[in-house]
Amino acid sequence: MAGTMQKRGRARRVTGILALAFILVGLYFALIGAPPDAYQGEVQRIMYVHIPSILTAYLSFFIVFIGSCLFLWKREKRDDILARSAAEIGVLFTSLTIIEGSIWGKPTWGVWWTWDARLTLTAILLLIFVGYLMLRSLIEDENRGAVCSAVVGVIGFLDIPLIHMSVYWWRTLHQPPSILRPDKMPWENVHPSMLIALAVNFAAFILLYFYLLSLRFRVGEMEEEVKTLKLYGGAS
Amino acid sequence: MELLKQTLWMLWKDLLLELRRRESILAMFFFGTLLLFVFHFAFEIPTEKAAEMAPGLLWLAFLFTGTLGLTQLFQAERENHCLDALLLSPMDRASLYLAKVFFNLFLMLLVELIVFPLFWVLFNLAFWNLLPSLFLVAFLGTIGFCVLGTLFSAVTLKARARELLLPLILFPLMIPVILATVRGMEIILRTGKFTEALPWLRLLIGFDVIFFTVGFLIFEWVIEA
Numbered sequence: 001m002a003g004t005m006q007k008r009g010r011a012r013r014v015t016g017i018l019a020l021a022f023i024l025v026g027l028y029f030a031l032i033g034a035p036p037d038a039y040q041g042e043v044q045r046i047m048y049v050h051i052p053s054i055l056t057a058y059l060s061f062f063i064v065f066i067g068s069c070l071f072l073w074k075r076e077k078r079d080d081i082l083a084r085s086a087a088e089i090g091v092l093f094t095s096l097t098i099i100e101g102s103i104w105g106k107p108t109w110g111v112w113w114t115w116d117a118r119l120t121l122t123a124i125l126l127l128i129f130v131g132y133l134m135l136r137s138l139i140e141d142e143n144r145g146a147v148c149s150a151v152v153g154v155i156g157f158l159d160i161p162l163i164h165m166s167v168y169w170w171r172t173l174h175q176p177p178s179i180l181r182p183d184k185m186p187w188e189n190v191h192p193s194m195l196i197a198l199a200v201n202f203a204a205f206i207l208l209y210f211y212l213l214s215l216r217f218r219v220g221e222m223e224e225e226v227k228t229l230k231l232y233g234g235a236s
Numbered sequence: 237m238e239l240l241k242q243t244l245w246m247l248w249k250d251l252l253l254e255l256r257r258r259e260s261i262l263a264m265f266f267f268g269t270l271l272l273f274v275f276h277f278a279f280e281i282p283t284e285k286a287a288e289m290a291p292g293l294l295w296l297a298f299l300f301t302g303t304l305g306l307t308q309l310f311q312a313e314r315e316n317h318c319l320d321a322l323l324l325s326p327m328d329r330a331s332l333y334l335a336k337v338f339f340n341l342f343l344m345l346l347v348e349l350i351v352f353p354l355f356w357v358l359f360n361l362a363f364w365n366l367l368p369s370l371f372l373v374a375f376l377g378t379i380g381f382c383v384l385g386t387l388f389s390a391v392t393l394k395a396r397a398r399e400l401l402l403p404l405i406l407f408p409l410m411i412p413v414i415l416a417t418v419r420g421m422e423i424i425l426r427t428g429k430f431t432e433a434l435p436w437l438r439l440l441i442g443f444d445v446i447f448f449t450v451g452f453l454i455f456e457w458v459i460e461a
Contacts, residue, residue, distance in 0.1 A: 152388075
C-alpha cells in the first residue's frame with residue numbers, strides 16, 4: 001500500500017515538473033517563437049492559452065461523466081472522488097477560458113462579451129458544473145450526495161449536445177475554427193511555428209491538468225482516510 | 237401493465253390530496269397571474285409589441301410557476317416518513333417517477349390553459365387562431381420541464397436550502413427547452429405557419445424522449461440513496 005502511494009507520489013511530482021517545463025517552453029514559443037497574426041496582430045497570442053484551456057475543460061467534464069457513470073454502476077468511492085476532483089478543476093479551467101476570451105474579445109470584437117453560440121455554451125457549462133459543486137456541498141449524507149451529484153454529472157454531459165444544437169441555431173459569431181478546417185490540412189493555412197506553439201501549450205495544459213487532478217484526488221482520498229480514522233478512533 | 241396500474245394508483249393518491257388541499261394548483265395559478273402583472277409593470281408592454289414579447293414572457297411565467305410546483309412535489313412524502321413507507325411497499329420505483337411526472341405535468345398544463353388566454357386578454361392580442369399551435373409548443377416544452385424537474389426534485393429532496401438549489405441546477409440544463417419553446421412560439425407568431433417551427437419542435441421532442449428515458453432509468457437510484 002505504502003509502496004504504491006510512494007510510486008504515485010513520485011509520478012505526480014514528475015508530472016508537475018514536466019508541466020512546469022512545458023509551460024515555460026510554451027510561453028517562449030507563444031510570446032517569441034510564433035509570429036504575430038496577420039490580421040489581429042499581437043493580441044492573437046492569447047489563442048495559445050485560450051484553446052488549450054477550453055480543451056482541458058472539455059476533457060475535465062468528460063472525466064466527470066466517466067467517473068459519475070462508473071460510480072453509479074459500481075458504487076466505488078474512488079470514482080466519486082475522481083468525478084468531484086475533475087468537476088472542481090473543470091470549473092477552474094472553464095472560468096479561465098471565459099476570462100481569456102473576454103480579454104481577447106475586447107480588442108478584436110470591441111466587446112467583452114457577446115451572446116455568441118460558443119460563448120453561451122461555455123457559460124452554460126460553467127453554470128451546470130457550479131450547480132454540481134453546490135449540490136455536493138448542500139447534501140449532508142455522504143452516499144446520497146455522491147449519487148445525486150453523479151446523476152447531475154451524467155445528465156449535464158448528456159445535455160451538452162442538445163444545448164450545443166440549440167444555441168448554434170440561435171446564433172453564431174465566434175470565428176470558425178481556423179486550424180482544424182475541412183478544406184485544408186492544418187500546416188497549409190497556419191504558420192508552422194504557430195502550430196508548434198499551440199501544440200506545446202496544449203501539452204503543458206494537459207500535464208498541468210493531470211498534475212492538479214492527481215493532487216486533488218489525493219486530497220479526496222486523505223479526507224476519506226481521516227473520516228475512517230475518526231470513526232474507528234485511529235486504532236489501526 | 238403492472239407498472240401502469242401502480243402509476244395510476246400513485247397518481248390517484250396525488251390528485252386526491254391535491255383535490256382536498258388545493259395548495260399547489262392555487263399557488264401556481266395565482267403566482268402565474270401575478271407574474272403577468274409584474275411583467276407589465278416592469279416593461280409597460282404596448283399592444284403592438286406584445287406579440288413579439290409574448291413567447292418569452294409566457295414561458296418565463298411557466299418556468300417560475302413550474303418551479304413552484306416542483307418544490308412542493310415531494311412535500312407529502314417528506315412528512316411522517318411517507319417516503320420510507322412508499323419505498324418499503326412492493327412497487328416499482330419507476331411508477332413513483334411516472335406518477336410524479338404526470339402529476340406535475342397536469343398541474344402545469346392546467347395553469348397554462350388559463351394563463352395563455354389571460355395573456356391574450358390582458359395585452360389585447362389578436363390571432364386567437366394561433367393559440368392551439370402555440371399551446372402545442374408549450375406542451376412539448378412542459379413535458380421536458382417535468383421529466384427533468386421531477387428527477388431533480390428528487391435529487392434535491394434531502395439537501396439543505398433545496399428550494400434554492402433546485403432552480404440553480406435545473407435552469408442551466410433546461411436551456412434547450414427554453415430556447416426551443418421561445419423561438420418556436422416566436423416563429424409561429426411571426427409567420428403564422430406551424431411548419432416553420434418544426435426544427436425546434438423536433439429538438440423539443442428529442443429532449444423529451446432522451447430525458448424521459450434517463451429519468452425513468454435513474455430515478456430508482458436517486459430515491460433509494
